[in-house]
Amino acid sequence: MYLTLADLAVGETAIIDSFDVEQLPMKLIEMGCLPGNKVGLIQLAPSKDPLYINISGSHLAIRRETAARIHIRKQDE
Amino acid sequence: MSKNINVALIGNPNTGKSSVFNHLTGLNQKTGNYPGITVEKRQGICLLPRGVKARILDLPGTYSLNASSLDENVVVELLLNKNDKDFPDVAVVVSDVENIKRNLLLFTQIKGLNIPTILVINMSDRMRRKGISIDTYKMEQLLHAKVVLVSARKNEGVDVLKEHISAFKTISTNPCVAIKQIDQEYFGSLERTFPNQSLYKLWLVITQDVNFANVERKKMETEDANHMRSPSFLKRLQQKETIKRYQFINAVLKECYVKDSSKATDLRGRLDRVLTHKIWGFVIFFMILLAIFQALYDWSSVPMDFIDVAFVQLSDWAKTTIPSWMAPNLIAEGIIPGLGGIVIFVPQIAMLFLFISVLEETGYMSRVVFITDRVMRRFGLSGKSIIPLISGTACAIPAIMATRNIENWKERLVTILVTPFTTCSARLPVYLILISLIIPDERILGANLQGLVLMIFYLLGFAMALLAAFVLHKTMPKNQTSYFVVEMPNYRIPLLKNVLLTIVEKTKSFVLEAGKVILAISILLWVLASNGPSETFKNAPQEVAKSVSVTASNYDQQLSAYKLEHSYLGIIGKGIEPLIRPLGYDWKIGIAIVSSFAAREVFVGTLATIYNVGEDEEETIKKRMAAETYADGSPVFTLASGLSLMVFYAFAMQCMSTLAIVRKETNSWRWPAIQLVVMTAVAYLGALATFQYFSV
Structure with missing residues (x-):
């Protein structure tokens, strides 16, 4: 079972592992959502959606459905 | 030296691009629209050293040349069209000092178009506080471009930028990332098919979002179906391109950009914990x-x-001073x-x-x-x-x-x-x-x-x-899944100059636009209110004198009321009175509603005109409204009728300009027509319910 960005808790960081390029908007990829980059969860909106993330230095808000498509791994592994 | 040079200001949203624009052009700017579409087009004139004039075009904020919105598409269309009269001689890419990595992605894309490019690193006043230092000399070598540190807030670096713009011919036009590196096979074959063209431009045309139905793209589809491929293949290549660009950017930044995060203050984090808190x-x-x-x-x-x-005094003055022929x-x-x-x-x-x-x-x-x-x-x-x-x-x-x-x-x-x-x-x-x-x-x-x-x-x-x-x-039927990617910019103290320019610009256009309509309607109303169709209007003095209730003291008032009632305007108002009576309005308010279907702000002006017609003594409009009564002496404006009127204005679609813009943005008359009918119906029913409820 893969971990996804949607599983992260507020304040945690992880490394982006993989994703299906077709399921993500190009804009997100260009903002730094690329395998190997660091991602952190800064804040959750009410109902835990959307997510306020720091992705390789870019501060963005994305929806939970998008976050669930980005596989991550914890840094210490 | 009279040749004007075209300068395009390009940059991510939230980089302070507008501040740089305001510094370059001052009050020498104007706002218009791109032909056919309603994306705002800001341009201005900047005087450069040695008497050179530059036309500065402030392009809409864009994250990438891979456009995902109509605003971004404006930028791509311009940069791909060498024959456009606005095509830049030099591109100024504005970046902010903290998000420089992401900003450089757009920069390397612009460089790929072989346009002389200057990189402005804005908000340099924040560098010390954020523990950032930049070796601009080294950066210029690595990027093949001019690099200027600018602080729009402190007005630093703008003169250096002007120098570089005037010397644009000396700037290298070499790209940062050779597009062929991304996929030798694909781009090699593309190059053989179109030997004399820029590979990157071809690539942009191929990958441009199909939604924008580009003519050139269609041409390529017929001429060269071989390179169009499936969307997933193209998207994978785009991802590869992005990775290549970031590899280049990271290598550059490693050489010339140092960030000591121990010195950084975490203002953003502290503010965000409160401002984005769920309660x-x-x-x-x-x-x-x-x-x-x-x-x-x-x-x-x-x-x-x-x-x-x-205005009351001005009106008094006009009445007594202006010669009668005017x-x-x-x-x-x-x-x-x-x-x-x-x-x-x-x-x-x-x-x-x-x-x-x-x-x-x-x-x-x-x-x-x-x-x-x-x-x-x-x-x-x-x-x-x-x-x-x-x-x-x-x-x-x-x-x-x-x-x-x-x-x-x-x-x-x-x-x-x-x-x-x-x-x-x-x-x-x-x-x-x-x-x-x-x-x-x-x-x-x-x-x-x-x-x-x-x-x-x-x-x-x-x-x-x-x-x-x-x-x-x-x-409405469901359509494709929506993507939601929103940048959360840094907190900033607003620049006074930007705020003031926005206020002046917007207020001015509001007053001028509304003023034109109001002026025309005021004149029309006055003419309609001062003239009547029948003998009854001309014989007003005799008719009023015959009335039993008239006395010497109220003769003038009765005369003007009589005249208004029998004027063309009065006839229109009386005509619709049965329709609006259940809402609590008299025929004078009816006239105001009819006249404000073009623009709702006309309401007050209309009442001012109606109540002033034939009055000798000027009073403020509010006093006139408060004194307005029905024949039985009860006031026209009560809590019930007032609230009812406000509800009507809250819901009714009374703005021609909005209908026009909706037509433009949705490309059909269907939606504005629905808006007009539905909103007016809601307004009528809402006002009816309000009046009936409050007048019990």
Whole structure:
């Protein structure tokens, strides 16, 4: 079972592992959502959606459905 | 040396690009539209050293040349078209010092077009505080471009930028990343098919979003189907391209960019913990809205009273001083009160634009987008709809244009359709005058009661917009999944110059646009009110003299009332009276409603004109309205009729310009027609219910 960005808790960081390029908007990829980059969860909106993330230095808000498509791994592994 | 050079300012949103533009051009700027579409086009003139003139074009904020919105597409279309009269001789890419990595992605794309490029690193005043140092000399070597550190806030570096712009011919046009590296096989074959063309430009044309139906792309599809391939293949290549670019950028930054994060203060984090908090975030948002509406009332009464009195005096003066061949009555009774009706609201409109531009400049607006997205989605909207809905409190026209950032068509269409329900500044005059008539000037728990009622009407507008969105959401077919990627910019103290320029620009265009319509309608109304069709109008003095109730003291008043009633205008008003009587309005209000179907701000001016016709003594419009009675002596403006009228104005679609912009943005008459019919019906029923409820 893969971990996804949607599983992260507020304040945690992880490394982006993989994703299906077709399921993500190009804009997100260009903002730094690329395998190997660091991602952190800064804040959750009410109902835990959307997510306020720091992705390789870019501060963005994305929806939970998008976050669930980005596989991550914890840094210490 | 008289050759003008074209300069394009390009950059991500939130980099302070507009501040750089304002510094380069000062007041030498104008705003227009790109032909055929409503993306705002700002351009200005900048004088460079050695007498060279530069035309500066401030392109819409864009994250990438792979356009995902209509705004971004404007940038790509211009940069791909060498024959466009605005095609730049030199591109100035504005980056902010903290997000330089992401900003450089756009920079390397622009460099790929072989245009001489200058990189502006803006907000350099923040470098020390954030522990950042940059070796610009080294950076210039690595990027094959000029690099300038600029602080728009402190006005530093702008002169150096001007020097570089004037010497643009010496700047290298080599790309940073050779496109062929990405995929030798694919680009090699593309090069063999189109040997004399720029590979990167071809690649941009191939990958341009199909939604934008580009002509060149179609041409390529027929000539070279081989290189079009499947969307997933192209997207994989685009990802590879992005990785290559970031590899290059990281290598450059490693050489010349140092960030000591121990020196950085975490202001963003601390503010975000409160402002995006699931409870405090909303509490603060509502407090800010409440404060804005209180301020609109409390701070503007002094300038408004001043303007009110000034126009009354001007009118008096005109009546006695203007020679009779210049139609003093038309000027004193038609034009001056009509214009006064709009000028009086300038303080409040300017203040509203002040608050909105401050909320945007500080970066707070994005936090509101974040906390409200989930709620808005229940209504078929997106968090991004909050910006149009809040901007709609100024004017629906820029608000509808601001929906261009919403990528999903259905969410965008719903936002466009419901935005006119939000309380725009043109409704403000109507509300203000009615509230001051029917709501006592008292304080409840320290809050101004009149201000509270005003806020309730703003909330009513929002509530109606959400309700309408919900109905549309449930009835319209679903379309593609929506992508939601919103940048959360750094918090910033707004630049005074930017805020002031926005206020001046927007208020001016509002007053000029509205002023034209009001002037025309005032004249038309005056003519209709001063002339009548039949003998009864001409024989008014005799008819009034015959009346039993007339006395020497009220003769003049009775005469003017009689004249108005039998004028063309009176006949129109009387004609629709049966229709509006159940809403609590008399025929004079009916005339005001009819005349404000073109633009609702005409309401007050119309009443001013109607009540002033034939009056010898000028009084302020408010006093005239308060004194207005029915034949039996009961006042026309009561709590019930006043609230009913406000509800009517809250919901009715009374703005030609909005209908025109909706037609333009949705590319069909269907949606504006639906808006007009549905909103007017809702307004009629709402006003009917209000009047019947409050008059019991």
